Amino acid sequence: MIKHQLQRGIRRLAAVFLSAFLVVSLFSPCAAAAEPEETVLRVAFPNAEGYTSLSEDGSPAGVVVDYLNEISKYTGWKYEYVSTSNAVGDFQDGKFDLMGGTFYSESLEDMFAYPDYNCGYTQAKLMARKEDASIRSYDMGTLNGKTIGVYDRSTENIQRLKDWLTIQALDCEIRYYSRDDLENGNLYNRLESGEVDLLLGYGTDMPDTLYAAASFGGQAHYIVTQPDNQEILDGLNMALEQIYAADPDFAEKEQEKNFVDHMTGYAVLTEQELSYIAEKGTVTVAVPDNWHPLYCVDIDDYHEGFVPDVLKKVTEYSGLQFTYLTCDSYMDAITMVQEGKADMLGFFLGPEARASDHGLARTTAYAGLAPILVRNKNVTYPSEGRVCGVMNGRIKSESIVADEIIYYDSVEEGLSDVNRGKIDFFYGIGAHIENIIRTGNLTNVVQVSLPNSNTEISFAVSKPVDSPLFSILNKAVNNMTESEKEAISSLNMISIGDTHITLSGIVASNPQLAITVVLLFLVLTILLVSLYFYFRLRSAKMRLGLEKAEADSRAKTDFLSRMSHEIRTPMNAIVGLADLTERIPDLPEKAQRNLGKVKASSHYLLSLINDILDMSRIESGKMTLNCASFSMDELLDNIESMLATDAERRGLVFQIESNVRAETYLGDNVRLRQVILNLLSNAFKFTNEDGSVTLRVHGAPASQTGQELTVQVIDTGVGIAPESQERVFQSFEQVGTSTSKSMGTGLGLPISRSIVRLMGGDLLLRSELGRGSTFYFTITLPFGERIQQPELCQKTDMTLHGIRILFAEDNDLNAEIAMELLGAQGADIQRVENGKLALERFEASTPGEFQAILMDIQMPEMNGLNATKAIRSLDRPDAQTIPIIAMTANSFQEDVDAALAAGMSGFVSKPVDIDVLFRELHRTIRAAEKS
Numbered sequence: 001m002i003k004h005q006l007q008r009g010i011r012r013l014a015a016v017f018l019s020a021f022l023v024v025s026l027f028s029p030c031a032a033a034a035e036p037e038e039t040v041l042r043v044a045f046p047n048a049e050g051y052t053s054l055s056e057d058g059s060p061a062g063v064v065v066d067y068l069n070e071i072s073k074y075t076g077w078k079y080e081y082v083s084t085s086n087a088v089g090d091f092q093d094g095k096f097d098l099m100g101g102t103f104y105s106e107s108l109e110d111m112f113a114y115p116d117y118n119c120g121y122t123q124a125k126l127m128a129r130k131e132d133a134s135i136r137s138y139d140m141g142t143l144n145g146k147t148i149g150v151y152d153r154s155t156e157n158i159q160r161l162k163d164w165l166t167i168q169a170l171d172c173e174i175r176y177y178s179r180d181d182l183e184n185g186n187l188y189n190r191l192e193s194g195e196v197d198l199l200l201g202y203g204t205d206m207p208d209t210l211y212a213a214a215s216f217g218g219q220a221h222y223i224v225t226q227p228d229n230q231e232i233l234d235g236l237n238m239a240l241e242q243i244y245a246a247d248p249d250f251a252e253k254e255q256e257k258n259f260v261d262h263m264t265g266y267a268v269l270t271e272q273e274l275s276y277i278a279e280k281g282t283v284t285v286a287v288p289d290n291w292h293p294l295y296c297v298d299i300d301d302y303h304e305g306f307v308p309d310v311l312k313k314v315t316e317y318s319g320l321q322f323t324y325l326t327c328d329s330y331m332d333a334i335t336m337v338q339e340g341k342a343d344m345l346g347f348f349l350g351p352e353a354r355a356s357d358h359g360l361a362r363t364t365a366y367a368g369l370a371p372i373l374v375r376n377k378n379v380t381y382p383s384e385g386r387v388c389g390v391m392n393g394r395i396k397s398e399s400i401v402a403d404e405i406i407y408y409d410s411v412e413e414g415l416s417d418v419n420r421g422k423i424d425f426f427y428g429i430g431a432h433i434e435n436i437i438r439t440g441n442l443t444n445v446v447q448v449s450l451p452n453s454n455t456e457i458s459f460a461v462s463k464p465v466d467s468p469l470f471s472i473l474n475k476a477v478n479n480m481t482e483s484e485k486e487a488i489s490s491l492n493m494i495s496i497g498d499t500h501i502t503l504s505g506i507v508a509s510n511p512q513l514a515i516t517v518v519l520l521f522l523v524l525t526i527l528l529v530s531l532y533f534y535f536r537l538r539s540a541k542m543r544l545g546l547e548k549a550e551a552d553s554r555a556k557t558d559f560l561s562r563m564s565h566e567i568r569t570p571m572n573a574i575v576g577l578a579d580l581t582e583r584i585p586d587l588p589e590k591a592q593r594n595l596g597k598v599k600a601s602s603h604y605l606l607s608l609i610n611d612i613l614d615m616s617r618i619e620s621g622k623m624t625l626n627c628a629s630f631s632m633d634e635l636l637d638n639i640e641s642m643l644a645t646d647a648e649r650r651g652l653v654f655q656i657e658s659n660v661r662a663e664t665y666l667g668d669n670v671r672l673r674q675v676i677l678n679l680l681s682n683a684f685k686f687t688n689e690d691g692s693v694t695l696r697v698h699g700a701p702a703s704q705t706g707q708e709l710t711v712q713v714i715d716t717g718v719g720i721a722p723e724s725q726e727r728v729f730q731s732f733e734q735v736g737t738s739t740s741k742s743m744g745t746g747l748g749l750p751i752s753r754s755i756v757r758l759m760g761g762d763l764l765l766r767s768e769l770g771r772g773s774t775f776y777f778t779i780t781l782p783f784g785e786r787i788q789q790p791e792l793c794q795k796t797d798m799t800l801h802g803i804r805i806l807f808a809e810d811n812d813l814n815a816e817i818a819m820e821l822l823g824a825q826g827a828d829i830q831r832v833e834n835g836k837l838a839l840e841r842f843e844a845s846t847p848g849e850f851q852a853i854l855m856d857i858q859m860p861e862m863n864g865l866n867a868t869k870a871i872r873s874l875d876r877p878d879a880q881t882i883p884i885i886a887m888t889a890n891s892f893q894e895d896v897d898a899a900l901a902a903g904m905s906g907f908v909s910k911p912v913d914i915d916v917l918f919r920e921l922h923r924t925i926r927a928a929e930k931s
Contacts, residue, residue, distance in 0.1 A: 038076075038078060039075075039076065039077050039078065040077075040078045040079070040080055041077055041078070041079055041080070041097040041098055041232070042079075042080050042082055042095065042096045042097050042098070043064075043068065043079050043080065043081050043082065043096060043097070043098045043099070043100070044082065044084055044087040044090065044091055044095075044096040044098070044099040044100075045060065045081040045082055045083050045084065046083075046084050046085065046087040046185075047083075048062070048101055048205075049205045050062055050063060050258045050259040051063055051064050051100055051101035051221075051258075052064050052065065052081075052100060052101065060081045061258075062100075062258055063100070063101075063119060063120065063254045063255070063257075063258040063259070064100030064101055064119070064223060065081075066254055066257070066258070067100065067119050067223060067243075067254070068098070068100070068223070070239070070243055070250075071223075071235075071236065071239040071240070071243070073239075074235075074238065074239040074242050074243075075235045075238070075239050077235070079098075082095070082096065084096075087099055091112075091226075092111060094226065097225060097226065097229065097232060098223055098224070098225055098232070099112075099223070099224055099225075100119065100221070100222075100223045100224075101221050102114075102221060102222050102223070102224045103154070103156065103157075103219050103220070103221055103222075104118075104156070104219075104220060104222060105153070105155055105156065107155075109227075110227060111227070112222075112224035112225075112227065113224055113225045113226060113227045113228075113229065113230075113232075113233045114222050114224055115222060115223065115224075115233060115236040115237050115240055116237050116240070116241075117237070117240035117241065117244060118220035118221060118222050118251070119220075119221055119222060119223055119251060119254070120220070120221065120251035120252070120254060120255045121217070121219065121220050121221075121251075121255070122202050122219060122221060122255075122259070123202070123215050123216070123217070124157050124160060124161065124200060124201070124202065124215065124216055124217070124219065125200075125201060125202060125212040125213075125214070125215045126143070126148065126161075126198045126199070126200060126212070126213050126214040126215070127188075127191060127198065127199045127200075127201060127206060127210045127211065127212055127213065128191075128197065128198055128199075128210065128211060128212075128213040128266075129191060129192065129194075129209060129210060130209055130210065130211055130266050130268070131209070131268075132197065132268075133268045135197070135198075135213055136268075137211075137212075137213045137214065137266060140168050140170065140214065141170075143168075143170050143172060143198065143213070143214070144170050144171055144172070145171060145172065145173075146172050146173075146197035146198050147172065147173045147174075147175055147196045147197045147198070148161070148172050148173065148174050148175065148196060148197070148198045148199070148200055149175050149177060149187050149190050149191060149195070149196035149198070149199045149200065150174055150175070150176055150177065150199075150200045151176075151177055151179075151182070151187060151200070151201075152176040152177060152178055153179070154200070154219075156219050157200060157219050158174070158200070160216060160217060160219070161174070161200055161216075162174075164216045172198075175196055177190065186201070186205070187199055187201070188206070188207055188210065191210065192207070192209060192210070198213065211266035213266070223236060266479055267474075267475035267478055267479055269318060269472065269475065270468075270471075272468055273318075273468040273471060273472050276467065276468040276469070276472070277318055277319050277320050277472070280320065280469075281320075281321060282320075282321040282322065282323055283320055283321070283322050283323075283343045283344060283469065284322075284323055284324075284325055284341075284342045284343045284344075285307070285311070285322050285323065285324050285325065285342060285343070285344055285345070285346045286324075286325050286327060286332075286333040286334075286336040286337050286341070286342035286344070286345055286346060287307060287324055287325070287326060287327065287333055287345075287346035287347070288326070288327050288328070288329055288330045288332070288333050289326035289327065289328070291305075291330070291347075291432065292305070292431065292432055292435040293305055293306060293369075293431045293432065293435070293492040293493055294306045294307050294346065294347045294432075294457065294492075295307050295308070295324075295326075295346060295347070296492075297324065303491050303492045304492075305492055306347070306366070306367050306457065306488060306489075306492050307346040307347055308324075309488045309491065309492065310366045310367075310477070310480075310488060311346075313476060313480055313484065313488075314472070314473065314476040314477075317475070317476040317479055318472050318476060320472065324346070325341070325342050328409070328410075329391075329392065329393075329409040329410055330349075330391055330392065330393045330394070331391075331392040331393040331409065332409075333345055333346070334348075334358055334360070334393050337360065337460065337461065337462055338358065338359055338360075338462060340462070343461070343469060344459055344460065344461050344469065344473070345360065345459060345460040345461070346459070347457050347458070347459070348360060348362050348457070348458050348459070348460040349393075349394055349429065349455055349457065350394060350395065350455065350456070351456070354394075354395060355458075355460055356463070358393070358460075359462060359463050360460040360461065360462060360463060361460060361461050361462070361463045361464075361465050361470060362458040362459075362460045363458045363459040363460065363461075363470065363473045363474050363477060364458065364474050364477045364478055365456035365457055365458045365477075366457060366458065366459070366477045366480070366485065367456075367457040367485065367488070367489060368454045368455065368456055368457065369429050369430065369431055369454070369455050369457060370429075370430045370431075370449075370450070370453060370454055370455070371397065371427065371428060371429055371430060371450055371453055371454075371455050372427075372428070372429075372430035372433055372434075372447055372448065372449055372450060373400065373425050373426070373427050373447075373448040373450060374415060374418055374425060374426050374428075374433055374437070374445050374446070374447050374448070375418065375424060375425035375445065375446055375448060376418050376419070376421050376423075376424060376425070376444060376445060376446075377444050377445060377446045378421065378444075379424045379425065381424070381425055381448060382401045384403065385403050386401065386402050386403060386404075386424040386425065387402065387403070387404045387405075387406060387423045387424050387425075388400060388402035388404070388405050388406070388423070388424065388425055388426070388427055389405075389406050389407075389408055389414035389417060389418065389423045389425070389426040389427070390405055390406075390407055390408070390414070390426070390427050390428070391407070391408055391409075391410070391411055391414065391428055392407040392408060392409050394428070396427045397427065397450070397453065399450070399453070400427055402424075402425075406423055408426075411426070411428050411432060411433060411436060412436055412440065414426040414428075415433065415436055415437065415440065415442055415445065416440075416442070418442075418444075418445050419442040419443070419444045419445050420444075421444070425448075429455060430447075430449075431493060433447075434447070459473050459477075461473075574598065574911070575911040575912070577817060578595045578598050579817075579821060579914055580817060580820055580821065581595055582595050583824065618750075618751065618754045623754070623755075623758065624758075624893070625667070625668040625671060625755075625758055625759065626668045626670065626671075626893075627666055627667060627668065628666070628667075628668075628669070628784075629664055629665070629666055629784030629785050629786075630664070630665060630666075630667065630669035630784065631663075631664050631786075632658070632660050632661055632662075632663050632664070632665060632697070633661050633662065635669055635672070635673055636656055636658060636661065636695075636697065638673070639656070639673065639676060639677065639680070639695070640654075640656055642677070643677075643680055643684070646684060647684065647693065650684060650687075650689065651689035651690055652684065652687055652689070652690075652691055652692065652693055653690075653691070653692040653693070654692070654693050654694075655692070655693075655694050655695075656694075656695045656696075656697075657694060657695070657696045657697070658696070658697040658698070659697075659698055659699055660697055660698070660699035660707065660709065663699065663707065663783070664783065664784045664785065664786045665707070665709075665781040665782065665783060665784050666781060666782045666783065666784035667759070667781045667782075667784075668759075671755045671758075671759075672755075672759070674751075674752070674755065675711075675752040675755050675756060675763070675777075676695065676711065676713070678748040678749070678751070678752045679713040679752065679775045680693065680695060680713055681748070682748065682749070682775075683713050683714075683715035683717065683773070683775075686715065686717040686718050686773070687715045687716060687717035687718075687772070688717065688718070691715065691716040691717060691772075692715070692716050693713070693714070693715045693716075694712075694713070694714040694715075695711075695712075695713055696710075696711070696712040696713075696714065697709060697710070697711050697712075698710045698712075702780050705782050705783060706780055706781055706782040706783055707780070707781060707783065708778060708779075708780050709778065709779055709780070709781060710776065710777075710778045711776065711777055711778075711779075712774055712775070712776040713774070713775045713776070714772065714773075714774045715772045715773055715774075716771075716772040717772050717773060718769070718770065718772075719767045719768050719769040719770055719771050719772055719773055720765070720767040720769070720773055721769055725765050725767060728749050728765070729749050729750055729753050729763070729765075730750060731747055731750045749763070756777045756779065759779045760779055760780060761777045761778050761779040761780075762777060763775065763776075763777045764776055764777065799825055799826055800822060800825040800826045800827035800918075800921065801825075801826030801827075802826070802828075803826070803827045803828065803851045803852065803921070803925065804827070804828045804830070804849060804850050804851055805822065805827050805828070805829050805830070805850065805851065805852045805853070805854060805921075806830055806832070806838060806841060806842060806845075806850045806852075806853045806854070807819065807822075807829050807830065807831045807832070807853075807854045808831075808832050808833075808834065808835055808837070808838035808853070808854065808855045808856055808859065808864065808867065809831060809833075809854070809856045809859075809887070810833050810834055810856060810858075810859045810860060811856075814910075815831050818854070818887070818912070819831060821914050825918065830850075833859070833860075834859040834860050834861040834862055835855070835859050835861060835862035835863055835864050835866060835867030836861040836862040836867070837861070838853065838855065838867050838871075839862065839867050839870045839871055842871055842874075842882075843871075843874060847876055847877050847878045848878060850882060851882070851883075851925055851928075852882065852883045852884075852885065852921055852924065852925055853871070853882060853883065853884045853885070854885055854887050855867060855868060855884055855885065855886055855887065855904065856886075856887060856888055857886060857888035857890050857895070857899070858888065858889075858890065864886060864888065864899075864902075865898060865899065865902040866902075868884050868899075868902045868903050868904050869902050869903060871884065871903075872884075872902075872903040881928045881931055882928065883905040883906065883921070883924030883925055883927070883928050884903065884904045884905050885904065885905060885906040885907070885908060885917075885920055885921065885924060886899040886904050886906070886907045886908065887908050887910065887912060887917070888907075888909065888910060889909070889910040890909075895907075905924040905927070905928075906920045906923070906924050908920055
């Protein structure tokens with residue numbers, strides 16, 4: 001230490017000579033002409049809480065930054081803060097000019113140049129694990145015999161620790177750790193693992209699992225420079241001396257500002273309390289409803305209130321859950337606790353003596369709110385003869401002067417009487433009253449603040465306390481840090497700012513405006529009455545026309561729906577018989593070709609029906625889009641696999657170009673595929689052999705949540721004349737010289753354009769006769785969640801051996817075909833003719849006898865939907881899990897929705913694609929087995 005004092009004396013002497021040299025140089029002509037150079041110092045900036053860290057806006061903060069900013073006022077220095085994870089090592093390598101948060105050690109004087117003045121003292125702490133119930137911060141004797149981990153270079157702190165242990169008469173083992181033992185610059189892992197019982201440190205960046213069990217006088221910290229940089233050291237000494245001369249408490253203020261005062265002590269739950277928590281589980285809390293700022297759970301004002309926020313902290317500490325019993329008034333909530341209908345009161349307003357008057361025990365306060373007095377603006381306060389209003393369950397402060405007190409069930413009623421002059425003033429919680437005044441348009445009241453007054457807010461339980469709940473609440477509240485309480489207060493003490501304007505408020509605040517509004521209302525009423533009879537006759541005529549149009553539309557829709565069902569039923573037989581015939585061994589090749597043509601014609605007829613139905617739904621405004629995640633890869637691969645063979649047969653070059661193949665979108669992939677397939681089908685028909693058809697899908701960024709997609713179908717076909725380009729989008733219009741190419745309903749392009757417009761785009765055309773055509777549209781789709789594609793059964797895997805199926809179908813021919821196709825796969829089929837028989841047969845079966853049910857929708861006696869609902873309601877283990885698949889000629893989306901809503905597991909429309917039916921059976925049966 002003598003050496004250290006000698007060095008300081010030499011430094012002061014050098015500073016005197018340096019000052020004399022500077023004074024002389026001021027009068028030198030050369031110095032007068034020279035301009036001072038800007039000094040930029042590199043400062044070590046490790047992430048050290050309180051010392052050097054980044055603020056919320058990303059700017060440097062901490063005690064070191066505050067000191068350097070103050071020093072720069074005297075030195076003119078500027079700083080470059082350099083982030084580092086090895087501050088000491090980098091400082092030794094000469095990378096920095098200054099480094100803060102450095103403790104003094106005589107052995108380090110060759111490494112650091114210390115100024116004469118420190119930057120404050122840091123309290124040393126003994127940290128313990130919160131889970132260690134053997135250590136109690138209020139009983140220093142529990143530290144006896146414990147093992148304390150220390151960093152061997154903290155010599156001054158270690159000596160202070162030893163002195164403190166001697167004073168406390170504690171015998172503890174001190175375990176030393178070297179720099180190589182540090183992890184992320186600290187020894188917290190040694191304490192958390194249980195290697196030591198206590199850890200000596202400063203509590204910076206302390207994990208939530210630890211707490212400060214004890215604290216004692218700490219060590220001074222300095223801003224140091226390089227040992228050979230006397231100029232910077234002199235500047236530090238000069239500036240620090242000036243700082244402390246101007247404000248002797250500067251260090252203490254910085255300590256309070258930058259260092260979190262970690263809670264010393266932590267209340268651990270006892271075995272009795274833990275048993276109570278495990279047994280009780282959920283505690284009921286009585287609170288008055290809509291009581292800002294203490295309970296605001298069902299109010300859309302961005303906070304829930306003090307009570308829910310504090311009880312969340314209690315839950316984090318103890319594991320107890322809380323449910324709220326809302327009451328009409330504060331007194332009603334107190335009564336619920338008194339009568340044992342609730343376990344605790346969410347908030348008690350007032351002192352302990354008032355709680356005892358109600359037979360309640362009040363916990364430690366978790367908040368404090370300022371009371372205010374609200375008087376009528378025509379009343380002076382204080383004065384004699386005044387009438388005061390108070391909420392029932394509370395008392396007025398002794399400092400409030402009043403001759404009479406009237407109690408109200410709600411604050412709103414009391415303030416309303418003040419506003420009307422029935423009472424002179426009302427006394428209550430300021431934040432609550434201010435909120436009511438804002439939202440209630442109370443224009444005749446004036447707020448009077450009450451200085452040096454505060455109302456404590458606490459939980460409360462009934463007396464005498466006979467459960468551990470009271471001690472659990474006290475421990476949880478006492479374990480909360482001041483910063484946690486301040487955060488809850490800042491969140492809930494907000495101005496709602498939503499003023500509700502009412503007619504009574506307008507009249508009270510501005511009578512002239514109210515009269516003007518009434519006159520305007522009368523004028524408008526007369527005008528409206530005059531126009532009423534005119535429009536009534538006109539609207540009646542329009543209503544009759546609308547009703548007729550709606551009736552025509554309903555009749556058309558019903559007719560098309562019935563016709564669709566009636567056509568699909570025989571088509572199902574045609575396709576089914578074709579499938580059965582194809583399975584006959586040694587079938588002649590010509591017969592196979594004929595069957596293929598039969599099936600192709602059936603599918604073409606089905607597409608015509610679908611087009612007509614789609615057009616009808618578009619015209620009636622009933623077409624809607626589904627919204628689900630889909631893979632663009634899967635969509636494009638599916639289109640390519642469907643059309644590649646057709647393109648090869650026609651001698652066309654078919655290719656797909658896309659830069660979005662790896663994306664997943666949210667939208668109606670079925671309708672999107674329908675549009676693209678329609679455009680490609682037209683391109684194939686009108687492009688000659690050796691021509692080309694290209695599908696191009698290009699994605700451009702639209703936002704972080706979606707993408708703009710441009711879809712183009714480009715062909716080298718015959719092209720479309722300019723005068724016909726708009727006509728192709730009209731219903732039942734066809735363009736072309738070849739009858740074979742123009743076959744169809746002429747609805748494909750109108751339907752496609754309508755679908756694209758529903759998606760937010762428009763289907764457009766560029767074409768030139770003899771040069772080909774380009775149909776294109778642009779839509780924006782949001783990104784979807786990536787979904788794992790279900791494992792599909794291959795045709796070779798579609799065996800149904802050992803599967804028993806209950807089959808409800810009223811059409812004998814369709815039933816015969818389905819049974820033969822399913823039987824060929826090994827399934828055991830039992831057929832019934834209607835839904836009622838299906839219900840009876842399933843109810844009579846043993847659990848697990850059937851693995852699936854195929855259910856037609858339209859059947860006599862009982863339809864498939866009602867039969868499904870009845871089966872699902874049966875009291876047997878397989879009633880909820882057995883797959884029920886709709887197999888029906890009803891193919892609208894509402895039919896699918898109705899089937900799923902009735903409890904069906906899948907949907908297959910007629911004419912039945914046997915591969916689709918097999919896959920649906922496998923999917924639902926496997927899903928049932930997994931569940």
